[in-house]
Amino acid sequence: MEIIKSDVTVVGGGIAGVCAAIAAARHGLQVSLINDRPVLGGNASSEVRVHINGSAYLGNSPSYYAREGGLVDELKLKIFHYNPLYNKKLMFSISDMALLDMVYGEPNISLFLNTCVHETGIENGRIKWVDGLQLASERKFRFESPTYIDCSGDGVVGYQAGALFRWGREAKHEFNEDLAPEVADHYTMGDTILFQARDVGYPVPFKRPEFAYDITKLSFFESIIKGLNHRAIPRKINGLGGLWWLEYGGHMDIIKNNEDIALELRKLVYGIWDYIKNSGQFDDVDQLILDYVCPIPGKRESRRFVGDYMLSQNDLTTKPHFEDAVSVGGWYMDLHAAKGIYDDGPATAWNFVPGLYNIPFRSLYSCNIPNLMFAGRNISATHVAFGSTRVMATCGCMGQAVGTAASLCFKYGVDPAAIGEEYIGELQTLLLRDGQTIVGLKEELIPYFANGLSVRASSQRSFVNEHSTEAIPLEKGLCLVLPIQTDSDESVRIKVKNDSERLETLRVKLFGGDRKENYIPVDELSGYSVDILAGYDDWITLDLGCKKPADDKIYIVLEGSANLAVYGNEEKITGAVSFHYRPEEPSKLKKFNKSICFKDLLPAHNMYDPMNVINGYSRPYGLPNGWISERTEGHEWLEFTFAEPKNLEEIHLVFNSQLDLEHFDDPIEPLIKDYAVMLFFGDGTEREIKVSGNYLTLNKHKVNAKGVDRIRFDFIATYGSPYFEVFAVKLFAPNGIEVKR
The missing domain is CATH 2.60.290.11 (TM1070-like)
Structure with missing residues (x-):
């Protein structure tokens, strides 16, 4: 048994777990990240192949500028950077690579792949250790840390530790949810196995394997050929990445019966493909092959832990104020049929969510295991609310929140509940600093920089749009x-x-x-x-x-x-x-x-005033909250001048990366690609930081400079837009200078 000691242990290498681990590591913690699969990403990996969707709701959110910031945004932009043509057949291997790149880029993270947590030790009601087995290497590990974060999806650590959890659907009366059933039950959402079709350029036959179904003899066949209940096979098959509604298992024990459910889904996938290839009902399929069938199903729901607050339907629709808000959601309450493909009703019900909502920190830690936090599809939410919070970009934002919270647990030697009670302002400040989206919260520029500061620009866009086409x-x-x-x-x-x-x-x-x-x-x-x-x-x-x-x-x-x-x-x-x-x-x-x-x-509006970049908002919120230059083919600039020299630790720049989009198929034209930061000192010296090929929304520059009189930002090129756009410029002082919000 190898003993692995760290400041925090994160179990689960999906989007939530990766974001939790990176957030904790960037705030100085030594992190053990454990994943039971050979690749990172969970449902977004090349093994399962689900897209990282979230609060932008495929670009249709009524909040419009709704894509999450922070680590999720960084990951999406990194994936796009590695694969700008967005070839979907390659996208998930690129996603694997981007996740590994981010994790391996953090020296504070020790990554344990192919490691299954099989036992959790409890002492005085607290998690003392978790044991992991890495079969291929024949190694056993015991992970010890003061704080544990369960991002395993099924909640393996919390379950073994005895954390209270929910399973199935709550009754309507319990949380006053009109989307809940009248009587509680144990139904969850089911699993799906995705697949990939590809044209190889010459005829390829397909023979259905003996174990697969003849789907023409199954109960749902007439429904899918008529395209009823949101279940239809598209006419364009080349490049088809699977059928999300080919779902099964929600009426069973989704964990205990995992292998039975996987087998049933394989029978269905190969049976569907047989029908596509051999029924004569589809055009242009002779040259198609079943290029890839995911080896494991994508799981939607199992255990949901109980925190100090359980998020419910009304929290998503009426959006009450949470003092401990730490992340956002916005996907519809997407509630799938319990029996999946065999259900007589619609495959899912798309229940409207009126834009971005905040998620409280109290939903991200256990109510009875004091040193356990969680993020992902196992958070403290009702089944109905979970229909929205379960998508991976939302899970990643929650991961960033708990990973950052773990750094404060370590700093103050306290458990997560104490963070929510005593240090929530500091947690929110750190999250906003790192680009996390929290509706309604703003970052005030500290008086040390704000007093006597002047901001000017080379030009400013007028609030018009008059050139019609x-x-x-x-x-x-x-x-x-x-x-x-x-x-x-x-x-x-x-x-x-x-x-x-x-x-x-x-x-x-x-x-x-x-x-x-x-x-x-x-x-x-x-x-x-x-x-x-x-x-x-x-x-x-x-x-x-x-x-x-x-x-x-x-x-x-x-x-x-x-x-x-x-x-x-x-x-x-x-x-x-x-x-x-x-x-x-x-x-x-x-x-x-x-x-x-x-x-x-x-009256005339000064909508894109350069002073907007220090108003505390990093995206549109009511007003656009940014500076935009006039239309130009040359360089533009912003300049900060202080009344007296300042000591400066760090500068953050927030650019426009089209937050109305969930995914990217084309260059993000307004994103600033090339720029320079010039620091001017009281003694007449200068320092220049040049950036070429930027692809991120949030750009951080450690400067550790003393006696700065003036900062000039020279903007040189975008990815196609004739305007330069900056949402925010954040200035951070060295330790010891008053920085309270």
Whole structure:
């Protein structure tokens, strides 16, 4: 038995566990990271092949700028950096590589792959050690640390330690959840095995193996060939990465019956492929092969631990304020059918979540095992809330939160509950510093830097979008959302076109919203009609005449006919969002991927003031919260000047990496690629830091400089945008200088 001592032990190498380990390591802890598989990533690995989805909800979140920050964002951008063409057949091996690169890049992490935790030791109600077995090397390990983080999915450490947990669906009355069943049961969501189809360029036959099903004889066959209940085989098979609804096992003990469930799924996968290849119902399949079948199923749900707070459906929909908020979610409450493919009902129910919500720290540690934290699909949440929190980007953010919390446990010699009670402000400060998204929290620039600071820029973008490229018919309503700085707004101009030979009526409705993170029209403020003359093709003035809504945005809904059009382009202007207006479901954002042109917003707005970069927000929240240069083909700059010389430990820059996107298929055009940081000292000397080929949102620079008079940021190139955009510049002082929030 080899004894491995560390400051924290993290069990589980999925996205949650990796983020927990990296966060702890970057805050100075010695970390043991244990994974029972040969690769990292869990369900996102090349073994299981599920995409890392999260709060952006595939780019359809009503919070719009909703992709998570922090380590999850770093990981997604690193994957894209290694594979910018986003070839999906290669993506998951690239994901494996990116995760290994991040973990191996942390000298404080000791990684133990292919190591199964099989026993947990308890002393005085606390976890004392966990034992792991690495079969291939025939080595046994005992991991000892003051704090343990269970990111194993099934909660193996917590279960062995006796941590309280839930299994199955809670009854409706217990948490007042209208999506829960009337009576509690033991149903969970099932497992799925994914597969990959590939065209090899010549005919390849397929013979169904003896163990596989003839699916034409199964109960669900008629349903899937008719495409009912969200279950349909797509017509385009080449490149098909599996069928998420090919699910099984939620009505069983998902852990105890793991191997039986895996066998059933293999029978189904090979049976489905036999039908695709040999039924004659699909075109262009002769040259396709079943290139890859995942060796293990992707598991959705099993144990959920009980913390000091259990997140429920109403926390996701009404979004109460949590003093101990540490991360975000935003995926729909995606509740799968318990019997999977054999269930008579829909494969899943997509239950709406109104944008980003916060997750409290109290849901991330055990209520009865004092030195146990957890992150991932095993957190303290009801089955209904879990339908949203279970996706991997959300799990990764929770991992970053508990990994960072572990550093404070070590620093103060306390258990996680004490962090939530005594040090939650410090935890939130560290998380924000590292790019974590927490709705509504801001980072104040400390007085040491703020007093006497001036910020100026080479140029500043005007709050207009006036260069139109196409006329967009208004037979379906469109909505232009404009952030508002002033107490009230008077008017704005848009460009319209009447293609008909008669007068057309433009119907205008004005709405306000109630939450700054969201782009949801809630309260109708006014409405009127504008007559557009036959053949008219020019700008018109829209009266606004409203006070600034609670969410700092005005929603201008435009409705007309196929003969009436509004002008737009494909240029994105941060903060000003255009989307399809759906009066039957106004809260469900339907992206438009074009921008409605506007100009002359009155009163005039100084929307992209360089001072925005120190306002404490690192992304749009009501207002855009950033500096944008004027359109340029050359260099642009920001400059900070202090009233007196400052000692400076670190500088962070936060760029625009298109937070409205979940995944990337093309270059992230507004991301700043090449830049330089110039430090000017009181003695007349200078220091330059050059960066070339940046691909991250958050860029950190350790400078350890004394007597800085001025900082100049020279921006040289983006990945295609003619504008330079900076959301935040963060300045950090050496230890000993007052830094309280």
